[in-house]
Amino acid sequence: MPIYEYRCEHCGQTVEKIQRKPVAQVPCPACGKIATRSVSLTSAASSSGGGTCSAPAGSGFT
Numbered sequence: 001m002p003i004y005e006y007r008c009e010h011c012g013q014t015v016e017k018i019q020r021k022p023v024a025q026v027p028c029p030a031c032g033k034i035a036t037r038s039v040s041l042t043s044a045a046s047s048s049g050g051g052t053c054s055a056p057a058g059s060g061f062t
């Protein structure tokens with residue numbers, strides 16, 4: 001089963017849950033607040049850039 005990752009915005013705790021289906025949010029084990037699902041794995045493989053190839057002028061790029 002896939003592992004889904006959640007992150008608490010209150011204390012920064014990362015929660016990993018092994019679930020068949022992801023849920024929107026889980027209770028944070030550290031502070032009891034709501035931890036929301038963080039996107040992981042899938043977005044990491046996406047190519048960065050490629051669209052705009054305009055370098056900022058005067059960026060000191062030698």
Ligand SMILES: [Zn+2]
Nearest residue numbers: 008011028031
């Ligand atoms: Zn928390």
